[in-house]
Amino acid sequence: MSTTVSPTIVHAGEGIRQVVRDAQRDGRRVGVVPTMGALHQGHLSLVDAAHQQCDVVIVTVFVNPTQFAPHEDYERYPRDLDSDAAKLSQHGCDYVFAPAVEEMYPQGFETSINVGSVALPYEGERRPTHFSGVATVVLKLLTLVPANAAFFGQKDYQQTLVVGQMIRDLNVPTKLVVCPTVRESDGLAMSSRNAYLDDDQRRRATALHASMQLARQMVDHGERQVATLQQAIESLLAEVGGIDLDYIAFVRAGTVEPVESIRGPTVVLMAARVGQTRLIDNMQIG
Amino acid sequence: MSTTVSPTIVHAGEGIRQVVRDAQRDGRRVGVVPTMGALHQGHLSLVDAAHQQCDVVIVTVFVNPTQFAPHEDYERYPRDLDSDAAKLSQHGCDYVFAPAVEEMYPQGFETSINVGSVALPYEGERRPTHFSGVATVVLKLLTLVPANAAFFGQKDYQQTLVVGQMIRDLNVPTKLVVCPTVRESDGLAMSSRNAYLDDDQRRRATALHASMQLARQMVDHGERQVATLQQAIESLLAEVGGIDLDYIAFVRAGTVEPVESIRGPTVVLMAARVGQTRLIDNMQIG
Structure with missing residues (x-):
């Protein structure tokens, strides 16, 4: 300030x-x-x-x-x-x-x-x-x-x-x-489009960040397979419900090149619809 | 200087x-x-x-x-x-x-x-x-x-x-x-690609400028129909020979919009091969 x-x-x-x-x-x-x-x-x-x-x-x-x-x-x-x-x-x-x-x-x-x-x-x-x-x-x-x-x-x-x-x-x-991305206290990435969300959607939308956090923790604990990480993210989102996943991608940090296992700085990208609102987010893991 | x-x-x-x-x-x-x-x-x-x-x-x-x-x-x-x-x-x-x-x-x-x-x-x-x-x-x-x-x-x-x-x-x-375009004394527009021309091609290439000059003179004398001007250009080039015309176009000056008659500032554009060398030129008429 x-x-x-x-x-x-x-x-x-x-x-x-x-x-x-x-x-x-x-x-x-x-x-x-x-x-x-x-x-x-x-x-x-x-x-x-x-x-x-x-x-x-x-x-x-x-x-x-x-x-x-x-x-x-x-x-x-x-x-x-x-x-x-x-x-x-x-x-x-x-x-x-x-x-x-x-x-x-x-x-x-x-x-x-x-x-x-x-x-x-x-x-x-x-x-x-x-x-x-x-x-x-x-x-x-x-x-x-x-x-x-x-x-x-x-x-x-x-x-x-x-x-x-x-x-x-x-x-x-x-x-x-x-x-760096700025997030609400519950993890939702700040976006002008968050204003489109109703209360229920707003709560469900936090699952995007939570699922990437989960993936990061799995990597911190030694998981290297992208397929396993992706499955964990998809499971968490499905459990929360009301989230129409568009894509999840794991890419070499600083590029759009997909990776199959975590061997260096990696970014997980995702896009999903919550109701009619399309949200994107990403996080560096590994 | x-x-x-x-x-x-x-x-x-x-x-x-x-x-x-x-x-x-x-x-x-x-x-x-x-x-x-x-x-x-x-x-x-x-x-x-x-x-x-x-x-x-x-x-x-x-x-x-x-x-x-x-x-x-x-x-x-x-x-x-x-x-x-x-x-x-x-x-x-x-x-x-x-x-x-x-x-x-x-x-x-x-x-x-x-x-x-x-x-x-x-x-x-x-x-x-x-x-x-x-x-x-x-x-x-x-x-x-x-x-x-x-x-x-x-x-x-x-x-x-x-x-x-x-x-x-x-x-x-x-x-x-x-x-403005700078021309040789015989009218050929200066171009680095003119160096590719042999003596015979070099002489024939002057017809590009001469044919546009002819069109301009026709316009100065009252001709307004593009079809007539184009025919005059093509006839002159055919007479000289050795010139493979690619296109002739008459456009409103400052644009690429073709015109059918001369009602204001107009540019004639042409491209042709002389031997293997592709030449372009243009002139404002009208």
């Missing part, structure tokens, strides 16, 4: 770019936290990290239509810029960049970015246009806000790989900083 | 980026001329334009593998960095950025950019991966060399539209400057 100062809200791309340039000309380090708003403690922890590592902190708030498929929740995704700005006022955020859709995607916009294999499995398979939308909007945000560092949450594991691949391949001069 | 100073050759991306940043921090305007080397008077006219409009001029020399198809002339494309640097020494070029292929495309590189409809017809139809390769490498060059302005030749008409779309859509803070 730092001093309480309301961030300055900027809507124009050229305006925020000038803010960054002026700061950097004065030798100040700029950090950016790209968000879709509906800010929660997870976002605020990213802002805190940016505030620790940088002199000027910019939070972008933009519900990006191109990363939603037509049947997804773009229209009903929660939007409340005033509330977001108020939440940011105690976290050292200097500017909120909140462009209009027409600013980001004016008539005639047609460009898209594909980052290749890291975007293909898991979320990419279920949401085929999602990561191209993410890579494209993040590049646009980083050309408008050419910060020294950009802060993303570990909860969106595959997204951090997609953004990292894009930054590396396109020589974007912004350092990617990935921060 | 300005003073004779050999440009400084820089191979590392971070090195050239620092050059640009230092210059801009001092309030100096930076111009970049992206090339594949094998420099001719067309390139040098772009360097002259950059020198007139900017304080620091950087020429990039990089034969970009991703814009060649496997059967094309990537391997035999002429490369002579010393000769290129010598040619630049009388044109106010301060730096040559000549990255290695491994610098631009390190192991694991997978990202590509697509700019949509402007890249689809004409060259895009004949060379399906070409403009994605162009858009991707130009973006990479402009993130490594974040110049105030980038200079491209009108000869590659569709390329200028692709680069313009990419710059606009991705908010790249570099102004695109398109400079």
Whole structure:
């Protein structure tokens, strides 16, 4: 927590770019936290990290239509810029960049970015246009806000790989900083979509984290077979019930390469529907 | 012509980026001329334009593998960095950025950019991966060399539209400057690939320009029907012989939209093989 100062809200791309340039000309380090708003403690922890590592902190708030498929929740995704700005006022955020859709995607916009294999499995398979939308909007945000560092949450594991691949391949001069997932006291990963859950669903949803914890404990006690771990996760979720598992994957940490046994840093990824709400989570095990 | 100073050759991306940043921090305007080397008077006219409009001029020399198809002339494309640097020494070029292929495309590189409809017809139809390769490498060059302005030749008409779309859509803070095609005294558009032509082919190749000149004169004298103009061009080329026409297109200037009659600024585009050498050219008519 730092001093309480309301961030300055900027809507124009050229305006925020000038803010960054002026700061950097004065030798100040700029950090950016790209968000879709509906800010929660997870976002605020990213802002805190940016505030620790940088002199000027910019939070972008933009519900990006191109990363939603037509049947997804773009229209009903929660939007409340005033509330977001108020939440940011105690976290050292200097500017909120909140462009209009027409600013980001004016008539005639047609460009898209594909980052290749890291975007293909898991979320990419279920949401085929999602990561191209993410890579494209993040590049646009980083050309408008050419910060020294950009802060993303570990909860969106595959997204951090997609953004990292894009930054590396396109020589974007912004350092990617990935921060730990922030969880509710019962383990549920913070997500703007948790607001869609009713009380019963909310209780069942904690099983995602609990099942990964179980897998981690099994690894800590010597289990190495992914098949055994996966079975334990599936059993726990089935026991809780009301959870429609989409996928569980065990991958070499920092990649999307599946592993069959735990021989080094490994991440377990999962996606599931609880009611109509699709949740994702991940945890490093081994 | 300005003073004779050999440009400084820089191979590392971070090195050239620092050059640009230092210059801009001092309030100096930076111009970049992206090339594949094998420099001719067309390139040098772009360097002259950059020198007139900017304080620091950087020429990039990089034969970009991703814009060649496997059967094309990537391997035999002429490369002579010393000769290129010598040619630049009388044109106010301060730096040559000549990255290695491994610098631009390190192991694991997978990202590509697509700019949509402007890249689809004409060259895009004949060379399906070409403009994605162009858009991707130009973006990479402009993130490594974040110049105030980038200079491209009108000869590659569709390329200028692709680069313009990419710059606009991705908010790249570099102004695109398109400079007129430079021609040999007999009208042949300057091209590094002209060096592939033997004497007989070289003479026949002038018919490309002559046929577009003819179309322009017909328009100046009141002709409005594209079909008539196209027939005149084809007749002239057939008469000269040895020219394997790939396409002729009449488009609204600044677009790839075909027109059927001349009602405003119109560009005629053509591609043809003379022997094994593929040549493109264009001219504004009407």
